[in-house]
Amino acid sequence: MKRKQADWQKKLVSYVHQKGGRMTRQRLEVAQALVEEKGHMGVGALSDVIKKRFPSISKATLYRTMKLLCDAGIAKACEFGEGFLRYEALHPEEHHDHLICTSCGKIVEFEEKAIEALQEAVAKRFKFEIVSHRLDIFGLCDKCRKLTNKNDTPKE
């Protein structure tokens, strides 16, 4: 059975062709891995995943492809203060922000229309036209908070 072409796939093909470019196996594999893993992947981790199915891919291609996918609106770069970029698949008509556990690294996505509405209000106040935004909340997840409290208060 021929699998229905996914949304990101159409988008990628049309973006590439429209720019007079070619659709290559590398580009397809990278995009697919990003969508399937659905996490927030650094290029290193992404490379490991993709090499399982396509061992000859190089990091240079990965970096070049990530840029392409971002331009095409299929991926988005995230920085969580680790010294490198992570990428996540971007689904159309959907935007989310992040809760990041500073202890275990867990990332939770959330969407809060009310916050976005307030952002628009702020932008209007400063005469900015919003192109994109990023809201990351760093803290301790439920699990880590409990662990921390147990092992805490050793001295002082």
Add this chain to the structure above:
Amino acid sequence: MKRKQADWQKKLVSYVHQKGGRMTRQRLEVAQALVEEKGHMGVGALSDVIKKRFPSISKATLYRTMKLLCDAGIAKACEFGEGFLRYEALHPEEHHDHLICTSCGKIVEFEEKAIEALQEAVAKRFKFEIVSHRLDIFGLCDKCRKLTNKNDTPKE
């Protein structure tokens, strides 16, 4: 006239001494430059500024000191997707977020208690304990929006 010791200065001295460390000219110069410049400075730019008054300072010291100032709660690292970190002086009891013009690089700071309240609500929903957050809105400032509109619509 002996200048009244600034808030950040007391904070720095007490932090350093409390950790059994020493207060050096380097640390003072770096903190002072960061506070006085009051921008969002990359280490490169900060180095240029400080070298005017203290030419022998090294980048290694700058990096080490930035980390120290962040730990002391005097500075805060910001990432605006440029491939390096910028630092801003952190004033007590004050938190702000950023509006960044993607065209001219202008950065406007704002504070919106209502957004912060909603963030707390989101965190509670996911059982997170907030440690810090970052909200950056990218877009076009008033000036750049006008320029863009003028030179726009050349084809299609």
Add this chain to the structure above:
DNA sequence: CTAAGTGCAAAAATTTTGCAAACTA
């Protein structure tokens, strides 16, 4: 075919680290 894309390795750019010398308390 032919221009675009890839892989490799070298280059950039930012940040970190080891260590002898300098300096603070």
Add this chain to the structure above:
DNA sequence: TAGTTTGCAAAATTTTTGCACTTAG
């Protein structure tokens, strides 16, 4: 003086680039 901090240069990381080779269209 003892232990911390600095400056330098080398190393580590992440990302970019030059170029010959491969490949999609």
